[in-house]
Amino acid sequence: xxxxxxxxxxxxxxxxxxxxxxxxxxxxxxxxxxxxxxxxxxxxxxxxxxxxxxxxxxxxxxxxxxxxxxxxxxxxxxxxxxxxxxxxxxxxxxxxxxxxxxxxxxxxxxxxxxxxxxxxxxxxxxxxxxxxxxxxxxxxxxxxxxxxxxxxxxxxxxxxxxxxxxxxxxxxxxxxxxxxxxxxxxxxxxxxxxxxxxxxxxxxxxxxxxxxxxxxxxxxxxxxxxxxxxxxxxxxxxxxxxxxxxxxxxx
Numbered sequence: 001x002x003x004x005x006x007x008x009x010x011x012x013x014x015x016x017x018x019x020x021x022x023x024x025x026x027x028x029x030x031x032x033x034x035x036x037x038x039x040x041x042x043x044x045x046x047x048x049x050x051x052x053x054x055x056x057x058x059x060x061x062x063x064x065x066x067x068x069x070x071x072x073x074x075x076x077x078x079x080x081x082x083x084x085x086x087x088x089x090x091x092x093x094x095x096x097x098x099x100x101x102x103x104x105x106x107x108x109x110x111x112x113x114x115x116x117x118x119x120x121x122x123x124x125x126x127x128x129x130x131x132x133x134x135x136x137x138x139x140x141x142x143x144x145x146x147x148x149x150x151x152x153x154x155x156x157x158x159x160x161x162x163x164x165x166x167x168x169x170x171x172x173x174x175x176x177x178x179x180x181x182x183x184x185x186x187x188x189x190x191x192x193x194x195x196x197x198x199x200x201x202x203x204x205x206x207x208x209x210x211x212x213x214x215x216x217x218x219x220x221x222x223x224x225x226x227x228x229x230x231x232x233x234x235x236x237x238x239x240x241x242x243x244x245x246x247x248x249x250x251x
Contacts, residue, residue: 020060023051027065032085032241041071041079069238086143090190090244104144108169112138115157122154125219125230135160137168140204147205149235159228174220177228185229188220192242201234212237 047058065071072082115133137153162180193215202209216233
């Protein structure tokens with residue numbers, strides 16, 4: 001293990017760079033939580049006093065956030081929030097649109113919908129026999145007019161086919177499944193990875209190639225345990241924060 005300096009920084013890394021990163025981490029979280037309701041970050045002198053760091057450290061932290069596209073610094077005006085992020089709670093099983101409808105206007109553009117022969121891995125996860133078609137949906141989701149996520153969904157034919165006649169652009173798939181199947185969804189297994197946007201995905205999501213994305217896979221089941229909804233979501237990392245409330249002990 002390499003030695004650590006008295007400032008807490010490994011040798012060769014300027015202590016100010018570490019402090020700036022730590023300030024940026026806190027400010028980023030505060031912005032995601034909606035604490036800067038005016039749309040402006042506090043003045044530099046207030047940040048200096050609040051964090052107990054130098055003005056140069058604060059300026060370096062603000063440069064980090066500006067490089068991320070979260071803020072823009074305007075001479076004579078201040079530091080303005082320009083990259084709004086919204087929180088998606090993970091503690092409850094909800095569709096993305098259900099979770100975000102109170103935070104802005106959610107619109108879906110239906111890019112594809114129909115019956116396909118699924119990849120073997122998809123058929124296996126859904127428990128469908130080999131060679132049996134499933135329904136595939138692809139939707140581009142916007143929040144307040146700005147692309148947020150590209151959603152690819154696979155459903156067993158008996159579950160997905162009735163949905164093809166319904167409002168897939170305006171309604172959440174979870175709600176439509178429960179209405180048409182007459183059975184409530186029960187559980188979901190969720191995995192999240194950090195990936196970089198490939199050129200085509202970046203183009204669809206109106207972001208830069210290589211931009212940070214959340215790659216989310218979610219398999220949802222009905223109350224009896226049957227898997228009925230396998231989703232692959234590519235979510236812009238500059239627009240969303242994933243949040244969960246966790247307990248160390250239960251019962």
